[in-house]
Amino acid sequence: MTLSNAAARSCPVVARILLPDDANPSGNVHGGTTLKLMEEAGMIAATRHIVSSGGEANEESEANEESKGGTRAAALVRFDNMAFHQPIFVGEVASCTCDIIFASERSILVEVVVVAEDLSKAKTRVTNTGWLWYVPMVSTTADKKVWKVATGVPPVPMPEEEGSMKKYEKAKVKYEERKSSKQIGVGDGFAGEEDGANEDGSDFDTFKSQYTPPSEGRSPSESEQVLCQMVLPGDCGPGKVAYGGFVMKMMDNAAGCSAWRHCQTNVVTVAISDMDFLSWVRLGDLCTIRSKVVFASSRSLEIEVVASVSSVASNGEDTIVARGVFTFVSIGSDGKVRAVPKLKLENEEDMRHAFLGLQRYEAAKRARLKGGN
Numbered sequence: 001m002t003l004s005n006a007a008a009r010s011c012p013v014v015a016r017i018l019l020p021d022d023a024n025p026s027g028n029v030h031g032g033t034t035l036k037l038m039e040e041a042g043m044i045a046a047t048r049h050i051v052s053s054g055g056e057a058n059e060e061s062e063a064n065e066e067s068k069g070g071t072r073a074a075a076l077v078r079f080d081n082m083a084f085h086q087p088i089f090v091g092e093v094a095s096c097t098c099d100i101i102f103a104s105e106r107s108i109l110v111e112v113v114v115v116a117e118d119l120s121k122a123k124t125r126v127t128n129t130g131w132l133w134y135v136p137m138v139s140t141t142a143d144k145k146v147w148k149v150a151t152g153v154p155p156v157p158m159p160e161e162e163g164s165m166k167k168y169e170k171a172k173v174k175y176e177e178r179k180s181s182k183q184i185g186v187g188d189g190f191a192g193e194e195d196g197a198n199e200d201g202s203d204f205d206t207f208k209s210q211y212t213p214p215s216e217g218r219s220p221s222e223s224e225q226v227l228c229q230m231v232l233p234g235d236c237g238p239g240k241v242a243y244g245g246f247v248m249k250m251m252d253n254a255a256g257c258s259a260w261r262h263c264q265t266n267v268v269t270v271a272i273s274d275m276d277f278l279s280w281v282r283l284g285d286l287c288t289i290r291s292k293v294v295f296a297s298s299r300s301l302e303i304e305v306v307a308s309v310s311s312v313a314s315n316g317e318d319t320i321v322a323r324g325v326f327t328f329v330s331i332g333s334d335g336k337v338r339a340v341p342k343l344k345l346e347n348e349e350d351m352r353h354a355f356l357g358l359q360r361y362e363a364a365k366r367a368r369l370k371g372g373n
Contacts, residue, residue, distance in 0.1 A: 013041075015094065016093070017094075018033070018088060022090065024256075024268075026266045027090050028266075029089065029092075029094070030249075030252065030256070031326075032256075034088060035245060035248040035249055036248065037245070038114060038128065038130055039243060039248060040243070041097075042076070042110040043074050043076065043245075045099075047073050049153070050136045050154070072139075072150065073237060074108065074137070075137050075149075075280070076243070077135050078132070078276045078277065079132045079272070079275055080274035081129070081130060082129075082130040082271065083128065084268070084271060085126055085128060086127045091119075093116070093119060095115045096114050097115070098111065100156055101131065101156070101168060102171035102172055103154065104153065105152065106135055106136070106150075106153060107134065108135075108136075108153055109133050109134075111167065112128075112130050114127050131171070132244075136149065136153055137150065138150040147239030147241065203355075204351075204352065204355050207355045208351055211345060213344055216342065217343055218343070219346050220292045220343065220346070220350050221292070221346065223259075223262040223293040224258070224290070225257040225292065226289070227288070228286060228287070228288045228289075229250060229287050231282065231286075231309075240282055240283035242280075242281035242283070242285070244277060246281070247307055250287060250289050251291070251307055251324060252269055252272075254291040254305055255326035258292055258303045259293070259326075259328035262296070262301060262341060262343075263340050265331060266330070266331040267328045267330055268328060268329060270300065271327040272325070273325035275322055275324035277322050281309050284312070286309065287308075287309050288309070288318065289307050290306045290308075291304065291305040294354060294357050295357020296342060297361055299340065301330075302325050302357045303325065303328065305323070306323045308321060309321055325360070
């Protein structure tokens with residue numbers, strides 16, 4: 001079958017059957033496994049879009065002058081609107097479909113939707129959705145050992161359908177806001193702290209004065225987790241840069257360990273905050289993930305996760321490459337969501353994290369109520 005246009009070429013379906021190695025003891029597929037699958041699909045869609053015009057959108061740019069005849073590929077720099085709607089179980093087939101929502105000169109936004117299929121019952125359901133931002137990378141040497149961020153991303157045609165237009169406008173506003181804030185990282189206006197929470201001095205003082213330590217519960221320090229892994233060839237794509245899904249899976253695994261330490265029950269990922277990749281993770285780097293619980297409501301908890309890398313070139317000094325907040329819920333033996341232990345705040349840092357977590361929690365509640373009206 002011949003694909004007639006770039007849009008069709010940018011919408012792959014990546015599918016695989018989920019095996020016992022992909023799941024936790026209760027049979028739910030790990031969130032990190034799903035994230036890795038989504039990133040793989042998004043990378044394919046973004047790369048197809050990048051090469052669809054051969055980089056002709058901006059022939060005069062220095063990057064494109066260097067990349068004529070060079071190899072192009074997409075690299076993940078940010079994801080947002082990541083939601084876990086329903087669990088996926090062992091034995092089901094997970095399929096990812098992609099749609100190019102928005103493109104600037106140096107970035108591409110891909111919407112990835114995951115559908116789980118129960119083959120025995122011929123039933124499907126949407127389990128995950130997310131927006132993933134990519135930038136084009138181009139090899140600048142014949143041996144493809146040197147890669148850099150390029151420009152000249154093909155434009156996305158203005159959508160005609162109302163739902164697609166709303167997504168396009170939302171993405172454009174988000175892009176312009178982040179670009180105007182000068183939060184520039186490896187991509188095009190995508191770097192910085194997580195969005196949606198600001199620390200107001202007077203509100204924080206009120207929060208501290210009203211806080212009463214619970215008689216029972218666990219402290220953030222009791223949930224601290226550190227995972228380390230060397231980046232190997234199988235973890236990397238073009239330019240010996242690690243796939244974003246590799247880092248995302250490690251971060252979810254660490255967050256799950258912290259959630260378990262706090263709840264000591266089966267736990268599942270339900271959401272992830274907007275997150276930027278501030279620098280590349282490369283072959284041979286030592287990737288370290290640190291996580292701990294920073295906020296707990298009655299039914300959910302937030303885990304802050306920080307990814308850093310060190311290398312021979314850095315003399316072992318850690319550089320932060322990503323930071324995000326993962327939301328988990330506790331699942332009882334009956335498979336239902338149960339209450340989580342309260343969080344005992346021990347110091348000023350714990351207080352600040354919990355205050356920002358409360359702001360995020362209340363903002364999410366307001367958004368849900370607004371969406372229901």
